[in-house]
Amino acid sequence: MTSPEDESVSWRLIGPVSELSKKQCRLIYSSDGRDADVCLFHVNSEFFAMDARCAHSGGPLCDGDIEEADGVLRVFCPWHDYDFNLKTGNSSTGLQQQVFEVKLEDGNVYVKHASELSLQPFGQVKEN
Numbered sequence: 001m002t003s004p005e006d007e008s009v010s011w012r013l014i015g016p017v018s019e020l021s022k023k024q025c026r027l028i029y030s031s032d033g034r035d036a037d038v039c040l041f042h043v044n045s046e047f048f049a050m051d052a053r054c055a056h057s058g059g060p061l062c063d064g065d066i067e068e069a070d071g072v073l074r075v076f077c078p079w080h081d082y083d084f085n086l087k088t089g090n091s092s093t094g095l096q097q098q099v100f101e102v103k104l105e106d107g108n109v110y111v112k113h114a115s116e117l118s119l120q121p122f123g124q125v126k127e128n
Contacts, residue, residue: 009114012113023042025075027060032115036114041075043086054084055082
């Protein structure tokens with residue numbers, strides 16, 4: 001049985017693999033705002049996606065260093081050096097970062113997410 005929340009999660013087109021594979025990390029903007037933004041990582045010819053803000057205190061994970069140790073890829077938050085496994089979101093500190101499924105189809109990258117995603121910031125909502 002799925003909850004209504006699960007039904008809103010769907011595959012979001014991010015862009016072409018040829019373009020997105022040129023950078024190790026890109027910030028993907030969410031229509032739900034800054035707290036729902038996603039980091040799209042491209043490391044060792046693989047794509048990974050996780051919440052863009054560190055679970056510890058909101059640091060920008062896209063600005064973090066990525067290191068491989070014992071076959072595990074980790075991103076390190078630039079603010080306090082908290083580490084997160086790119087595949088699982090687990091941290092050696094006990095924190096958990098939300099990760100998202102990524103698929104490649106017809107030369108494009110898709111991320112499974114609850115909100116619309118874009119490589120460009122969404123326009124500010126104008127109030128009447």
